Amino acid sequence: MTQIQRRLTQALQGLVIAAAALGGIAQADPQVGKPAPAFSVSDTTGKTWTLKDLAGRTAVLEWTNHDCPFVRKHYGAGNMQALQKEAAGQGVLWLSVISSAPGKQGHVSPAEADALTKSRGAAPTAVLLDETGAMGRAYAARTTPHLYIVGPDGTLSYMGGIDDRATPDPADIPGAKPYVRAALADLAAGRPVAEAVTRPYGCSVKY
Amino acid sequence: MPAHRAIGPVIVSPGCRLERPTLLAALLLLVMLPAALAWGDAEVRTDKVTARLVAERTRVAPGESLDLALVLNLRPGWHTYWRNPGDSGEPPRLVWDLPEGVEVGPMRWPYPSLIRVGPLANYGYSEQAVHPIALSVPADWPVGQALPLRARADWLVCEEHCIPEGGDLDLTLEVVTPADGAQDSGTAAPEIAKARTRLPQDPIAGATLIRTGTGIRLQVPAADLPEGFNSAWFFSDRWGQIDHAAPQPRRLEGGQLRLDLIPGSAPQANLSGLLVVEAGGVTRGYPVEAASAPAGTGVAAADLGLPLALLFALVGGLILNLMPCVFPILAMKALSLAGQGGANRRDRTLHALAYAGGVLTFFALIAALLLGLRAGGQAVGWGFQLQYPPFVALMAYLFLVLGLSLAGAVTLGARVMGLAAAGPTTGVGGAFATGALAALVAAPCTAPFMGAALGYAATLAWPAALAVILCLGLGLALPFVVLSLVPALARRLPRPGPWMDGLKQFLAYPMFATAAWLVWVLSVQVGPPGVAAVLAGMVLLALGLWAWEGARGRSGRQRGLGLGVAWAGVGLALGLGLTLGTGTPGPDAPAVARTTGPAAEPFSAGRLAQALGEGRPVLVNMTAAWCITCLVNERVALERPAVAEALARRGVLYLKGDWTRRDPAITTYLAEFGRNGVPLYVWYPRPDAPQVLPQILTEGGLLAALEGPRGE
Numbered sequence: 077m078t079q080i081q082r083r084l085t086q087a088l089q090g091l092v093i094a095a096a097a098l099g100g101i102a103q104a105d106p107q108v109g110k111p112a113p114a115f116s117v118s119d120t121t122g123k124t125w126t127l128k129d130l131a132g133r134t135a136v137l138e139w140t141n142h143d144c145p146f147v148r149k150h151y152g153a154g155n156m157q158a159l160q161k162e163a164a165g166q167g168v169l170w171l172s173v174i175s176s177a178p179g180k181q182g183h184v185s186p187a188e189a190d191a192l193t194k195s196r197g198a199a200p201t202a203v204l205l206d207e208t209g210a211m212g213r214a215y216a217a218r219t220t221p222h223l224y225i226v227g228p229d230g231t232l233s234y235m236g237g238i239d240d241r242a243t244p245d246p247a248d249i250p251g252a253k254p255y256v257r258a259a260l261a262d263l264a265a266g267r268p269v270a271e272a273v274t275r276p277y278g279c280s281v282k283y
Numbered sequence: 284m285p286a287h288r289a290i291g292p293v294i295v296s297p298g299c300r301l302e303r304p305t306l307l308a309a310l311l312l313l314v315m316l317p318a319a320l321a322w323g324d325a326e327v328r329t330d331k332v333t334a335r336l337v338a339e340r341t342r343v344a345p346g347e348s349l350d351l352a353l354v355l356n357l358r359p360g361w362h363t364y365w366r367n368p369g370d371s372g373e374p375p376r377l378v379w380d381l382p383e384g385v386e387v388g389p390m391r392w393p394y395p396s397l398i399r400v401g402p403l404a405n406y407g408y409s410e411q412a413v414h415p416i417a418l419s420v421p422a423d424w425p426v427g428q429a430l431p432l433r434a435r436a437d438w439l440v441c442e443e444h445c446i447p448e449g450g451d452l453d454l455t456l457e458v459v460t461p462a463d464g465a466q467d468s469g470t471a472a473p474e475i476a477k478a479r480t481r482l483p484q485d486p487i488a489g490a491t492l493i494r495t496g497t498g499i500r501l502q503v504p505a506a507d508l509p510e511g512f513n514s515a516w517f518f519s520d521r522w523g524q525i526d527h528a529a530p531q532p533r534r535l536e537g538g539q540l541r542l543d544l545i546p547g548s549a550p551q552a553n554l555s556g557l558l559v560v561e562a563g564g565v566t567r568g569y570p571v572e573a574a575s576a577p578a579g580t581g582v583a584a585a586d587l588g589l590p591l592a593l594l595f596a597l598v599g600g601l602i603l604n605l606m607p608c609v610f611p612i613l614a615m616k617a618l619s620l621a622g623q624g625g626a627n628r629r630d631r632t633l634h635a636l637a638y639a640g641g642v643l644t645f646f647a648l649i650a651a652l653l654l655g656l657r658a659g660g661q662a663v664g665w666g667f668q669l670q671y672p673p674f675v676a677l678m679a680y681l682f683l684v685l686g687l688s689l690a691g692a693v694t695l696g697a698r699v700m701g702l703a704a705a706g707p708t709t710g711v712g713g714a715f716a717t718g719a720l721a722a723l724v725a726a727p728c729t730a731p732f733m734g735a736a737l738g739y740a741a742t743l744a745w746p747a748a749l750a751v752i753l754c755l756g757l758g759l760a761l762p763f764v765v766l767s768l769v770p771a772l773a774r775r776l777p778r779p780g781p782w783m784d785g786l787k788q789f790l791a792y793p794m795f796a797t798a799a800w801l802v803w804v805l806s807v808q809v810g811p812p813g814v815a816a817v818l819a820g821m822v823l824l825a826l827g828l829w830a831w832e833g834a835r836g837r838s839g840r841q842r843g844l845g846l847g848v849a850w851a852g853v854g855l856a857l858g859l860g861l862t863l864g865t866g867t868p869g870p871d872a873p874a875v876a877r878t879t880g881p882a883a884e885p886f887s888a889g890r891l892a893q894a895l896g897e898g899r900p901v902l903v904n905m906t907a908a909w910c911i912t913c914l915v916n917e918r919v920a921l922e923r924p925a926v927a928e929a930l931a932r933r934g935v936l937y938l939k940g941d942w943t944r945r946d947p948a949i950t951t952y953l954a955e956f957g958r959n960g961v962p963l964y965v966w967y968p969r970p971d972a973p974q975v976l977p978q979i980l981t982e983g984g985l986l987a988a989l990e991g992p993r994g995e
Contacts, residue, residue, distance in 0.1 A: 105526075105548070145439070145447045181444040216548075218370040218403055235548065242373055244439065244447040273549045275522040279445045280371040283401040 105216045108272040112232040113214035119202035120186035125171065132228050134263055135169035136256065139212065139281060141182030141220040142192050145244040146278035150221060151196050153246040159256060160199040166264055172200040175212030180282035182220070183207070209283040219278035223256050227263060234259040236274030327450030331358045331440045336432065336452040337471030343430070344461040346422035351454065352475045353377060353390065353436060355412040361442050362407040365395035367520055369527040370403035372445065375438035382431060388417035393481030394559045394568030395518055400443060404528035406518050413478035420458065430456040483557060483570045490573035492554045495955050501542045501554060501573055505535055508569070509562035517542050519556040523549030589747055593754045600758015603725040611689065611790035612721055617766055635767035637711045639760040641718020646756030654745050670945045672808045676817045676860030679801035683821050684828065686794030689787050693828045718760060725759055807908040807943050813863050820859035827852020886940030888948055894936045895970035902935050905949055905963040907942040913962040920980035929989045
């Protein structure tokens, strides 16, 4: 018996080392249906946004990087801007989040970010500059674009891609299944979100 | 970096570089001089990639099959993607433009490498990606007519940032007679042959997927993997199955390669992908399709071999004979046997076999139920039947009836127990019933003694699992069978006499105690309304049995009235018992966790991982209201002031899991330790050194463990 127990202990050690090492990652990953991760990040005007500021409203979080071909696909074709304006029309908040670290692709100053918003005709409620990547890591944002929807009660209601055509080709937008638009419609109608977790696609977030 | 679509200047092989303005001229050349290009292929050179479509032979015969390949030569530091690109990216795509009748197979995917990008990970290829594609030359393709193959290729190439690129690829093959074709092997042949060695090997069958407290574990039979491999990495086929970037700690144990994985955002019941293994400098990829295994396929379990498990089961079964709930039945049975000293050998053998048959039938039923639920994907453990309130209620009724019968209030139960049987000849059916009854009342008692063997049984294929469980039954049946078959032993038992009545009546009280305990279990499971229902049921049952007794030996209306009352009482009692809510307790908080003693938090895998991540020592106690051993351990060890004080002094997080009702999270945790039942005590002095404490705790032993060195 003692030998079995010793072998058992040895066997478990590896497992538990792994569990402990990964505990942080496993814990950090947000889950749909659970409270959305907290954050505190400044926007381009210097205003600090936290999860509490979203209370009572549906909010879309959009991870973005203006130089990523997949982001250019949706901004170049006007798809992202159209979605932002639809959301605004429904009273939904839209936060674009830039988690590129200083010196990495997509990192911008507040002025550059505002200029991008203007030149692209974008309509986010605010653009958050998450230079440290803290908010991106809290949400486990992996790609640009990567979209999340937080319900009025602070519950994470959607996470994933903007649609189901994982290519950088704008020609794929018209036939794609618009996951985010559908999720917003579900939430507006008080239905559970039909497809609440989808594959995010695009470039990696440049942490 | 420019991110526009960069279809590069086209180079017509070999070697003469054409500038963009001359692209048209080059294309014209291609169209006008197909014969001149019959041996060649064209490459597309973009900013980061040189792309070619190649064939292992450029001279082919009609009806022949061969491999083409898309070859992407990448700038150093850049990569393209596997069919599942991982956290970001996009696999390359080909759209063919082929002559009528010519068919090509899908792009094939050599094993990828893991390419880390910050906290993320991609599956892809660096330096060069070669994707073989099967081609069948039509049998009726005219010899001498060139075979043109065209494809539009699009790929995403990334360093840290990404550029979508693409181009139109051409390849023209010369079609010759079979004799001429055989002599040729194109310049791309070695490249394609090398890529083929990197294609998936034969799939490995028998892989399983286990949910553990902190993630998922992939188990792959090591016999099908190369011997002495140095590295192993699992590449998931689809997005969402696993966290692509998470480390994959591995162990080779019990003939299984075990990889611990973290589930992705959209995990599924099954896991499929490619296991890439390096041995002796040779790397190979093996497709793996892992079906979810039931809970119980734990680490320790596999350490216990089948013969040892069978032995444990047999010994455990023997011990069951001494259980307070089983012993009275067997004691009375054995004593009645002593009175049958004169019965002939054949009757005694028949009697013994009937009894053993009853025991084994019941155990086989339990095993079938357990294995059936397991096959249905249910996470159940031994003792699971006690997690269903109606079952507990029926058991409480049963013990009440047995108690009443022993006490002499009714004779119904006595007949089943064989006490009323005048001789062995009338007792064959009775012996069978006694065996089944003994097994029924013994089943809940098995968990504390049989945890290891039953946990092991749950991991086995069904024939072996059935063998272990039947061995347990055999152990239970054995003493009585031996007594029956060896008259010399039976003769050594005390002579029957009036003292037996006293003993019999005394033994009613363990039965009542068991019934009282089961009612308490119900109080935890379903709260006060359930207790009220089952107590009312017990009163009605007793009334019904009394009426039944009264109806005996009477006739006419009195008998009818008696039987009516009896049926009504029994029926109402059963109705009350069977309609108890399944697993919907009054209070939300786990009742067992509410007992006194050191402050405990309810167990959750997340809380455990969090505390271990903080480096905090943790004591995990898995318990259930119906587990007597657990409750004794609480009293004599866990709830002692010295233990509470030791826990507080070391800042130990005390996590208590209540398995009184079904809880898959606890079943999974038990399975990690090769257990299939409670109690289980795990002490983590350090996150990496969990110690499984004995199932029978003492205050001194527990304190010694808690006060011991911080790990070893």
